[in-house]
Amino acid sequence: MSRERLYLFDTTLRDGQQTSGIDFSVDEKIAIADLLERLGVDYVEGGYPGANPTDTAFFAEKRTKKAAFTAFGMTKRAGRSVSNDPGIQGLLEAEADAICFVAKSWDYHVRVALETTNEENLVSIRDSVIAAREAGREPLVDCEHFFDGYKANRDYALACAREAYEAGARWVVLCDTNGGTMPGEVRRIVEDVQSVVPGSYLGIHAHDDTGQAVANSLVAVEAGCRQIQGTLNGIGERCGNANLTSLIPTLMLKAPYSEMLEVGISEEGLRDISAISHAFDELINLSPDVHAPYVGANAFATKAGIHASALLKEPETYEHIPPETVGNRRRVLVSDQAGKSNLLNELTRIGIEVDRKDPRLDGLLTDIKEREAQGYSYEAADASFELLARRRLGEVPVYFDVKSFRVMVERRFNAIGELVTVSEAVVKVDIDGETRMSVAEGNGPVNALDIALRKDLGRYQTAIDGMELIDFKVRILNGGTDAVTRVLIESQDRATHKRWFTIGVSGNIVDASFQALVDSVTYALLKAGA
Ligand SMILES: CC(=O)SCCNC(=O)CCNC(=O)[C@H](O)C(C)(C)COP(=O)(O)OP(=O)(O)OC[C@H]1O[C@@H](n2cnc3c(N)ncnc32)[C@H](O)[C@@H]1OP(=O)(O)O
Ligand SMILES: CC(=O)C(=O)O
Numbered sequence: 001m002s003r004e005r006l007y008l009f010d011t012t013l014r015d016g017q018q019t020s021g022i023d024f025s026v027d028e029k030i031a032i033a034d035l036l037e038r039l040g041v042d043y044v045e046g047g048y049p050g051a052n053p054t055d056t057a058f059f060a061e062k063r064t065k066k067a068a069f070t071a072f073g074m075t076k077r078a079g080r081s082v083s084n085d086p087g088i089q090g091l092l093e094a095e096a097d098a099i100c101f102v103a104k105s106w107d108y109h110v111r112v113a114l115e116t117t118n119e120e121n122l123v124s125i126r127d128s129v130i131a132a133r134e135a136g137r138e139p140l141v142d143c144e145h146f147f148d149g150y151k152a153n154r155d156y157a158l159a160c161a162r163e164a165y166e167a168g169a170r171w172v173v174l175c176d177t178n179g180g181t182m183p184g185e186v187r188r189i190v191e192d193v194q195s196v197v198p199g200s201y202l203g204i205h206a207h208d209d210t211g212q213a214v215a216n217s218l219v220a221v222e223a224g225c226r227q228i229q230g231t232l233n234g235i236g237e238r239c240g241n242a243n244l245t246s247l248i249p250t251l252m253l254k255a256p257y258s259e260m261l262e263v264g265i266s267e268e269g270l271r272d273i274s275a276i277s278h279a280f281d282e283l284i285n286l287s288p289d290v291h292a293p294y295v296g297a298n299a300f301a302t303k304a305g306i307h308a309s310a311l312l313k314e315p316e317t318y319e320h321i322p323p324e325t326v327g328n329r330r331r332v333l334v335s336d337q338a339g340k341s342n343l344l345n346e347l348t349r350i351g352i353e354v355d356r357k358d359p360r361l362d363g364l365l366t367d368i369k370e371r372e373a374q375g376y377s378y379e380a381a382d383a384s385f386e387l388l389a390r391r392r393l394g395e396v397p398v399y400f401d402v403k404s405f406r407v408m409v410e411r412r413f414n415a416i417g418e419l420v421t422v423s424e425a426v427v428k429v430d431i432d433g434e435t436r437m438s439v440a441e442g443n444g445p446v447n448a449l450d451i452a453l454r455k456d457l458g459r460y461q462t463a464i465d466g467m468e469l470i471d472f473k474v475r476i477l478n479g480g481t482d483a484v485t486r487v488l489i490e491s492q493d494r495a496t497h498k499r500w501f502t503i504g505v506s507g508n509i510v511d512a513s514f515q516a517l518v519d520s521v522t523y524a525l526l527k528a529g530a
Contacts, residue, residue, distance in 0.1 A: 003259070003261055004200075004260065004262070005264075006221060006227070006228065006261040006262065006263050007042040007043070007226060007228075008042050008043070008228055008247075008264065009041070009042065009043040009045065009171075009228065009230075010036050010043060010231065011072075011229050011230070011241060012032060012036065012235065013029050013045060013046045014046065014047050014048060014072045015045075015229075015231060016235040016236055018236065018237040019237065024054065026054055026057050026058050028283055029046065029063070032232070032283060035232070035280055035283075036064075036232070037066055037067060038269070038272060039248075039265060039273065040066070040265040040269040041067055041244070041264070043067055043070050044063070044067040044068070044070060045070040045071075045100060045229075046058050046059060046072075047059070048071070048072045049073070049094035049096075050073065050086070050087055059096060061095050068098045069096050070096055070097065070098040070099065070140070071096035071099050071137075072099075072100045072142075073090070073099065073101060073102070074101065074102055075102070075103045075104075075124040075125050075127075075141075076088050076124045076127055076128050076131075078114060078115075078116035078120045079120070092131065092132070092135045098138035098139070098140060099132040099137045099140070100142055100173075101128045101141050101142065102141075102142045102144050103124070103125045103128075103141050103142065103160060103164065104121050104145070104149075105145060105149045105150075105156070106144070106145040106149030106152060106153075106156075107152065107156045108149070109149070121160070122159060122160065122163045125141060126167040128141075129168055133167075133168045138170050139170060140170060140172075140173060141169045142173045142229075143161055143164070143172060143173060143175055144177050145175065145177045145178065146161070146174040146175050146176070146189075147176050147189055148178060148180075150189050150192075158192075158193065161174070161196055162196040162197065164197075165201055169201070171202070171227050172197050172201055173202070173205050173227065173229060174193065174203065174204055174205070176205065176216060179206070179207030179209025179210060179213065179239060180209055181216060183215050183216055183219045184219075186206075186220050186223070187222065187223045190219075190223035190224055190225055199223075199225060199226055202220075202224060202225040202227070203226070203227030203228065203229055204217050204221070204225045204228055205229040206229075206230075207238065207239065207241060208234060208239040208241065208242070209238060209239045213240070214242050214247055216242070217247060218247075218250065221251075221261070228247060228251075229241070229242065230244040230247055231244060232245060232280045233245050233280055233289070235284075243293075245277045245295050248263065248265055249270060249326050251263055252270055253270075253321050253325065270325060271327045273294070273326050274294070274327035277295040278295070294321075294326045294328065295326060300328055300329065300330045300331060301330075301331035302332055302342075303333045303337045305337060305339025305341060306339070309339060311332065312341050312345055332346060334346045334379070334385060336372040340356060340365060343361060343365055343368075344356060344361070347389060350382070350386050350389075352389060360393060363392055364392045371388075371505075375484045376505050377486065377503065380488060381501045381502055383491075383500035383501055383519060384501070384503045384516070386526075387522060387523055387526070396522065399431070399530060400429040400457055400460070402427065402428070402429050402453075403429060403435065404427075404428045405425065405426065405428070405449060405452070405514060407424070407425040407426075407445045407449055408423065409421065409422075409423050410423075410424070423442050423443070423445045424439065424440070424441050424442075424448055425439070425440055425442065425445065425449040425451070426438070426439050426452060427449065427452040427455075429453075429457070431458045431459070432459075436456050438455035438456045439452060440455055445513075446510070450517050453514075453518070454467075460525055460530050463525050464524050464528075466494045466495050467491055467492065467493055468491065468494055469490070469491050469517075470491065472489055473487070474509060484506070484507055485507070485508070485512045486505050486512065487505075487509065487512040488501060488502070489502050489504075489520055491523075491524070493524070500520070500523055500524075502520040502523060503515075504516035504519070
């Protein structure tokens with residue numbers, strides 16, 4: 001059975017730019033457009049040329065090779081011709097394949113926002129579409145507030161959609177601008193709109209204000225729409241737009257969509273989607289959402305021992321799709337909820353082979369559960385977990401033995417009379433029976449301790465020269481005077497960029513940090529084969 005084509009329109013660079021806290025530069029837009037090309041969407045809406053210098057500069061040249069590069073802007077102003085409307089002229093001058101006009105389709109907005117007549121608004125829609133077509137651009141019309149407009153005045157909303165279609169718009173996009181429409185309403189309205197515009201010309205643009213943008217997009221497709229507008233990771237105005245990172249795997253892997261429709265994304269593109277989602281987060285300086293469907297670090301993570309046991313026999317028991325199809329991976333976590341199956345899986349993953357009947361496994365599981373009860377969390381501290389396991393198996397040499405450490409924080413005037421806060425640390429370690437004492441200053445107590453600890457490790461020094469600390473996170477586990485502090489440290493090898501995470505827990509923040517530092521250095525030595 002041949003499948004109908006469903007088109008994917010990405011508006012990360014336009015509606016995504018309307019997200020609070022997001023402000024792309026031209027270079028960032030170029031990088032994001034490259035990610036979208038890598039993914040394989042059909043349209044990349046680059047922004048609003050003429051609205052601001054960044055978007056105007058972005059449209060000075062065409063930024064995509066495969067996707068239709070699309071400029072966004074308003075329909076012509078009422079009472080002006082297109083040739084006298086600088087906004088429309090800016091759109092026509094932009095280096096774009098397509099122009100997506102935003103048009104009013106709710107009579108209330110025509111009256112209050114545009115302060116014009118319903119008829120004049122229809123003229124604006126028609127003339128704008130014709131101008132784009134005559135300039136050789138593919139015209140699209142985003143019918144703003146379509147669903148609210150339909151509920152207020154069905155005939156007028158349909159008249160706007162019809163006007164766009166009859167003027168030659170390739171796509172008439174039904175927008176749930178305020179994001180309050182329910183899936184059942186979307187289905188009913190999309191079915192009705194097809195009395196004036198065929199489904200193969202209809203698109204859906206859903207906002208996530210009730211957490212249903214993806215669901216609304218899917219019912220619109222079931223009802224006949226053949227274009228979906230959305231964004232990477234669901235960014236967008238207010239609560240965001242339909243999340244293409246969730247929609248694409250659903251459309252490609254789930255019935256009935258995968259059976260009746262075909263999208264322009266290849267299987268390789270689908271396998272790249274987790275990496276693309278994370279690369280996008282890096283670009284906008286956000287931590288990836290670990291709970292994100294399909295692409296989140298937890299999307300295929302299981303913590304419960306009972307689940308892990310079945311999962312390792314047959315992954316389908318607890319997985320709705322194979323994680324590799326979306327470039328993700330199965331994670332069987334080791335925690336206080338774990339059983340031997342979780343543990344064995346994690347040990348195998350890090351290259352430790354132990355027999356299921358080995359009594360040391362029970363000891364290790366008990367260690368983990370006891371330490372998790374004290375506040376440790378090994379899910380995020382892979383290096384500390386490996387050290388704990390290998391110590392139980394007798395595989396970690398005692399490279400150095402910390403005899404003592406001391407750290408002092410002092411606020412004082414420096415030689416030129418400025419008030420400064422300095423930290424100074426002293427660390428004493430025994431190596432091969434010889435005591436070494438190192439002193440260091442740092443911009444904070446942990447920094448000073450880190451420098452002092454790594455200053456002189458004798459014959460091990462060269463093995464740790466390339467390491468550096470890149471992140472430090474502190475969490476207070478319970479409030480009050482007996483609070484416990486958990487410190488997570490991320491370290492990196494400068495040459496290979498390999499990263500590892502270590503953990504420390506104590507009632508004292510400096511002590512917790514020092515434990516994590518010692519684990520980090522020990523792990524680096526272990527990996528260096530010292
Ligand atoms: C639902 C959506 O997401 S639509 C996209 C919204 N995105 C943006 O607005 C981001 C970019 N916008 C901008 O930078 C500015 O609003 C500009 C440059 C486009 C316009 O700026 P200004 O000319 O100063 O107008 P301003 O923003 O104050 O008001 C919008 C004007 O457009 C008119 N307008 C709004 N929608 C439309 C439309 N679909 N067709 C024609 N005119 C429209 C309004 O009536 C208002 O006109 P007025 O100035 O005569 O009252
Ligand atoms: C066009 C658009 O972004 C909206 O109506 O939400």
